[in-house]
Amino acid sequence: MRNKIGITTTVPVEVLLAAGYQPVDLNNLFIYDPSPGRLVTVAERAGFPLNCCTWIKGIYGVCQQSDIDTVICVTGGDCSNTRMLMEVLRLKGIKAIPFAYPDEPDVDKVYLALEDLAGRLGTTLAAASRVRDELAPCRHLACQLDRLTWQQGLVSGLENHLWLVSASDFNQDWQKYRNQLQELITSCQQRIPYPEDMLRLAYIGVPSVYGRDLYRYVERNGARVVFNEIQRQFAMPEPGDSLAEQYANYTYPYSIHQRLKDIAAELNRRRIDGVIHYVQAFCHRGIGDIIFRDALKLPMLTLEGNDDFYVNPHVKTRIEAFIDMIKRGKKGLRYSGQALKK
Numbered sequence: 523m524r525n526k527i528g529i530t531t532t533v534p535v536e537v538l539l540a541a542g543y544q545p546v547d548l549n550n551l552f553i554y555d556p557s558p559g560r561l562v563t564v565a566e567r568a569g570f571p572l573n574c575c576t577w578i579k580g581i582y583g584v585c586q587q588s589d590i591d592t593v594i595c596v597t598g599g600d601c602s603n604t605r606m607l608m609e610v611l612r613l614k615g616i617k618a619i620p621f622a623y624p625d626e627p628d629v630d631k632v633y634l635a636l637e638d639l640a641g642r643l644g645t646t647l648a649a650a651s652r653v654r655d656e657l658a659p660c661r662h663l664a665c666q667l668d669r670l671t672w673q674q675g676l677v678s679g680l681e682n683h684l685w686l687v688s689a690s691d692f693n694q695d696w697q698k699y700r701n702q703l704q705e706l707i708t709s710c711q712q713r714i715p716y717p718e719d720m721l722r723l724a725y726i727g728v729p730s731v732y733g734r735d736l737y738r739y740v741e742r743n744g745a746r747v748v749f750n751e752i753q754r755q756f757a758m759p760e761p762g763d764s765l766a767e768q769y770a771n772y773t774y775p776y777s778i779h780q781r782l783k784d785i786a787a788e789l790n791r792r793r794i795d796g797v798i799h800y801v802q803a804f805c806h807r808g809i810g811d812i813i814f815r816d817a818l819k820l821p822m823l824t825l826e827g828n829d830d831f832y833v834n835p836h837v838k839t840r841i842e843a844f845i846d847m848i849k850r851g852k853k854g855l856r857y858s859g860q861a862l863k864k
């Protein structure tokens with residue numbers, strides 16, 4: 523039985539597995555908890571401010587309520603709050619190991635960061651490379667599921683979200699993940715595809731606190747999400763020729779322009795009609811909305827979630843109005859131009 527190691531976002535799991543650990547994505551434990559609000563309360567009672575991101579508080583709550591005693595804290599390329607979270611976890615007796623993506627997706631710099639992590643965990647990059655080969659079928663299947671979503675209309679936006687977001691830790695058991703995903707893909711082939719004329723939306727930004735609710739509500743209003751940006755990145759769609767290349771091609775930790783290039787290409791390829799940009803309250807990434815709105819020429823709805831773990835009536839109204847606006851504007855015209863304004 524492997525020792526569990528918590529992760530605060532997607533990290534090079536190959537290194538953790540090579541070191542004999544079982545990675546556990548603390549975000550997933552938090553959001554799929556039967557009562558995520560309870561975990562936020564644990565953090566607030568410990569002194570986390572009300573105006574601190576709910577994900578950070580949820581991760582802290584999970585750490586306090588589970589048997590996880592070691593956590594990899596991503597201090598570069600993810601969240602400015604994680605550095606302080608790391609200090610608090612240490613204060614509470616949890617072993618917190620920092621990992622930082624470099625400032626730019628330079629393969630040599632990523633290599634050094636991976637080597638440093640491997641050294642801290644007592645393994646080597648050669649061993650991690652072998653794990654990469656073992657995980658390749660999981661990543662390949664995740665990308666296949668993604669194609670079945672947007673190319674063939676056989677997979678829902680929710681299923682797409684759930685399987686891709688789970689690629690951060692492969693639901694704590696990569697062999698089971700691979701087998702279950704293979705079964706799902708096989709069974710999808712028997713499904714009746716979604717109607718061709720259904721509105722096609724993209725979801726960009728960090729995964730929302732709304733969980734399953736958002737996707738279901740979008741579908742109930744005659745649209746479907748056929749692109750989950752960050753979730754797809756978790757599956758590493760551009761694995762490159764080495765572990766260092768794989769994590770240099772992973773867009774999330776680097777400049778927003780890196781993400782924008784990926785997003786624009788996928789908006790075109792997937793014939794997207796409109797974009798939902800989700801931002802988390804009190805998150806620095808929300809400022810990126812200015813850049814997305816400046817660069818992307820598709821209709822965009824920005825949703826800011828905090829600690830409502832469902833789509834509340836206010837958000838429902840905004841989603842309905844957004845979809846209605848696109849339907850009226852489209853009038854049978856499918857967007858087919860370039861996604862970028864310039």
Ligand code: SF4
Pocket residue numbers: 575576577578600601602603728802804805806807
């Ligand atoms: S949503 Fe933003 S503030 Fe919250 S954990 Fe993620 S990066 Fe950090």
